[in-house]
Amino acid sequence: MLNLFCAPARYVQGRDATDALGSEMLHLGLEGPALLIAGATVTQELEKRWATTLGAAKIDFSIRVFGGECSQSEIDAGMRDATERGARVIVGAGGGKCLDAARAVASALDLPVVNCPSLASSDAPCSALSVIYTESGAFDRYLFYRRNPDLVLVDTGVVARAPVRYLVSGMGDALATWFEARTVIEARGSNQLGGAPTVTAGALARLCYETLIADGLAAKAAVEARSVTPALDRVVEANTLLSGLGFESGGLAIAHSVHNGLTVAAGTHASLHGEKVAFGLLVQLIVEGRPESEIDEVVAFSRSVGLPLTLARVGLSEHEPDLIEAIAERTVAEGETAHHEPFPVTAPLIADGIYAADARGRR
Numbered sequence: 226m227l228n229l230f231c232a233p234a235r236y237v238q239g240r241d242a243t244d245a246l247g248s249e250m251l252h253l254g255l256e257g258p259a260l261l262i263a264g265a266t267v268t269q270e271l272e273k274r275w276a277t278t279l280g281a282a283k284i285d286f287s288i289r290v291f292g293g294e295c296s297q298s299e300i301d302a303g304m305r306d307a308t309e310r311g312a313r314v315i316v317g318a319g320g321g322k323c324l325d326a327a328r329a330v331a332s333a334l335d336l337p338v339v340n341c342p343s344l345a346s347s348d349a350p351c352s353a354l355s356v357i358y359t360e361s362g363a364f365d366r367y368l369f370y371r372r373n374p375d376l377v378l379v380d381t382g383v384v385a386r387a388p389v390r391y392l393v394s395g396m397g398d399a400l401a402t403w404f405e406a407r408t409v410i411e412a413r414g415s416n417q418l419g420g421a422p423t424v425t426a427g428a429l430a431r432l433c434y435e436t437l438i439a440d441g442l443a444a445k446a447a448v449e450a451r452s453v454t455p456a457l458d459r460v461v462e463a464n465t466l467l468s469g470l471g472f473e474s475g476g477l478a479i480a481h482s483v484h485n486g487l488t489v490a491a492g493t494h495a496s497l498h499g500e501k502v503a504f505g506l507l508v509q510l511i512v513e514g515r516p517e518s519e520i521d522e523v524v525a526f527s528r529s530v531g532l533p534l535t536l537a538r539v540g541l542s543e544h545e546p547d548l549i550e551a552i553a554e555r556t557v558a559e560g561e562t563a564h565h566e567p568f569p570v571t572a573p574l575i576a577d578g579i580y581a582a583d584a585r586g587r588r
Contacts, residue, residue, distance in 0.1 A: 226415065226420060226421045227420050227421065228420055228421045228422070228423045229416065229418040229419070229420025229421070229423070229474065230418075230423045230425055230426055230470075230474040231353060231372075231373050231418060231473060231474060232351065232373055232470055232474075233340075233351045233373045233374045233375070233376065233377045234253065234373070234374070234375045234376065235249065235252070235253060235375070235376045235377070236351065236376075236377045236379075236466055237249055237376070237377070237378045237379070238378075238379040238381060238458070238461065238462060238465070238466075239379075239380070239381055239458075240380070240381050240382045240453045241380060241382055242378050242379060242380040242381070242382075243271055243274050243275070243278065243341070243378070243380040243382075243383065244274060244277070244278050245278065245378070246275065246278045246279065246316075246339075246341065246378055247278040247279045247280070247281050247282030247284055248278070248281075248282060249376055249378060250279075250282060250284060250314070250339060250376065251282050251284075253337075253375055253376055255284075255314045255337055255339065255375060255376070256284060256313060256314070257279070257283075257284035257285040257286060257313060257314065258284075258285045258286065258287070258310060258311050258312050258313055258314075259279065259284055259285070259286040259287075259312060259313070259314045259315070259316050259339075260286070260287055260288075260289060260303075260306060260307045260310055260312035260314075260315055260316070260330075261275065261286055261287070261288045261289065261316045261317075261318055262289050262291055262303055262315060262316070262317050262318070262319075262323060262326060262327040262330065263288055263289070263290065263291060263316075263317070263318040263319050263323065264290070264291050264318070264319030264320060264323050264343065265290050265291070266319075266343075267318050267319045267343040267383070268288060268290060268318075270343075270383070270386075271318065271343075271383070272288065275318075286316070287310050287312075289303060289306045289307075291319055291322075291323040291326060293322070294322060294358055294360065294362065295322040295323075295325040295326045295329070295355060295356065295357055295358055296357065296358055296359060296360050296365075297357060297365075298360065299326050300326055300329045300330055300333065300357075303315075303326060303327070303329075303330035304330050304333050304334060307330055307334055307336070308334070312334075312336065313336065313337075314331075314336055314337045314338070314339065315327050315328075315330055315331035315334075315336050315337070315338045315339070316338075316339040316340075316341060317338065317339070317340050317341065318341040318342075318343060319341075319342070319343050319344075320342070320343065320344045320346055320347075320391070321342070321344070321346055321347035321349040321350070321498060322356075322358075324340045324342060324349055324350050325349055325355035325356055325357075326355070327340065328340070328352075328353075328354075328355050328370065328374065329355045329357070329368055332368070332370045332371070337375040338374050338375060339374065339375060339376040339377075339378065340374045340376070340377045340378070341377075341378045341379070341380070342377075342379055342384075342465060343380075343383050343384070343387060344384060344387050344391040344392070344395070345379070345384050345391070345392050345395040345460070345461040345464040345465055346391035346392070346394045346395040346398075346464070346497060346498070346499060347394070347395055347398045347464070347498050347499055348395075348398050348399060348402065348464065348465060348468035348469040348471075348472055349469070350374070350377050350379070350465055350469060351373060351374065351377050351465065351466055351469030351470060351473075352373065352417075352469055352472075352473050353369065353370040353371070353372055353373040353374075353418075353473065354367050354368060354369045354370060354417065354473070355367070355368045355370075356498075358488070361491075361494075362488065362491075362494040363488045363489055364484075364485040364488040364489075364555075369417075377465070377466075379461060379465055381453045381457060381458055381461055382453055384448070384457070384461055385447065385448055385451055385452060385453045385457060386451055387448070389445055389448040389449050390497070390531075391497070392444065392445060392448050392457075392460070392461075392464070393445060393499075393530050393531050393532060394497035394498065394499035394500050395464035395465070395468075395499055396437055396441050396444075396445075396460065396463075396464060396499065396530055396532065397497075397499030397500055397501075397502050397503030397506075397527070397532045397533075398464065398468060398498060398499035398502050398503075399433050399434075399437055399463050399464045399467070399468035399499075400434065400437055400502075400503055400506060400523065400526070400527070400532070401472075401480040401481065401502050401503070401505065401506040401509070402430045402433045402434065402467070402468045402471040402472050402475065403430040403431050403433060403434035403471065403475075404434075404478075404480065404506060404509065404510065404523075405430075405472065405475070405476060405477045405478040405479075405480055405481065405506075405509070405562075405565075406422060406426060406427055406430035406471055406472070406475025406476055407427070407430070408476070408478040408479075408509075408513065408565060408566060408567070409422055409475060409476030409477070409478060409565050410422050410427055410475070410476075411567060412565060412566060412567035414476060414565045414567075415476065415565070416473065416474050416475055416476035417472065417473045417474070417476060417477060418473065418474065422474060422475045422476055423474060425474070426470065426471060426474035426475040427475060429467050429470050429471045429474075429475070430467070430468075430471030430472075430475045432463075432467055433463045433467035433468050433471050436459050436460065436462070436463040436467065437460065437463055437526065438522070438526060439459075440456040440457075440459045440460050440463075441460055441526060441529070441530050442529050442530060443456035443457075444456045444457045444459070444460035444461075445530050445531075476562070476565055477562035477565065478509060478562055478563065478565045478566055479505065479508060479509035479512060479513075479556070479562075479563045479566060479570065479575070479578075480502050480505035480506040480508070480509045481502060481505065481562055482505070482556045482557070482561040482562050482563035483501070483502075483504065483505030483508050483509070483552075483556050483563075483575070483579070484498065484501040484502045484505045485555060485556065485558075485561065486552040486553060486554075486555040486556030486575070487501045487504070487505070487539060487541075487552055488501075488555075489551055489552055489555045490540070490541055490548055490551070490552060492539075492540035492541050493539050493540045493541060494540075495540055496533070496538075496539045496540055499532075500532065500533050500538070500539060501533075501539055503527055503532040503533060503534075504533050504534065504535075504536075504538070504539050504582065504586075506523065507520070507523065507524070507527075507534060507582040507585065507586060508575065508578040508579055508581075508582045509578075510523060511578050511581045511582050511585065512566075512570075512574060512575070512577075512578040513566070520585070524585070524586070533586075534582075534585070534586030534587075535583050535586040535587050536579070536583045537583075538586075543580060543583050549576050549579055549580070550572065550576060552575075552576075552579065553572040553573070553575040553576040553579065554572045556572070556575045557570055557571060557572050557575060563575070
């Protein structure tokens, strides 16, 4: 098996980075017309700045407001809009699901794509895949693409003005990066590219974890104060770039499969991606039999920033055995990354891990 590593062509991050969108696109030879697939809130906040920066670069653009769910119907509608408007580049601006939909539209039409996350809520912006959901919000499938985004541009000023819950959710997603990559490396398994993890991917995944432990609480405080600080800059980079490179080129394991399993329960749909991944990580560490000192560190960090550690915090009850069984069955479905573990992973094993994680979180 060959070692494989991938990354976006260009990554730009900083306060007021939005104002450099036009010039950064020109730097890569990306010309209009551009279709911006954008969330309603970020459109209201940034439309005038987009007009200024893209106007200065002479890039014509139009806006499609994202419908809220990265479903096949949303992707199909985006493709129709892009085709009707003669788009030559797709720009996604908003949260993780909006960017997933933008990448899916761009890939289907073989167009370049720019990702402008308005939140540091997941590691999706840098990746060459999208998570597709059903209309009701349940996990459907992954879509894999030939290449990563052409440009990822993160305005930390925008991130600092978003609700703090999204930054914390991004930390939950990023928290699992090192532990899942480590599992794949130890198992000599394959990453999300179908190749072996590189030393680089492992090092980036480890740095992601170390950055969260060092700066996570201070970054949360910065967003609560609506301020851009060095700690926030580092955590935004960890949530977006380090975790993005680490999960894709390092690999995934039980934590993300538990997330996918949890989506079968309607009660979890109000929880964010990273919140469910954080609980899934606790399940993974317990099922893998990791040292208590390691679990203690993860639990202490999660508690300090407000990540969920119990079933109740992700909208469920431990007194729903049939539902827990369904979640466990979905977690170990064929093709799930839970099977990247170096031992057989079964539904009863996951169910026991869920109950044990919930008990550990409540304790």
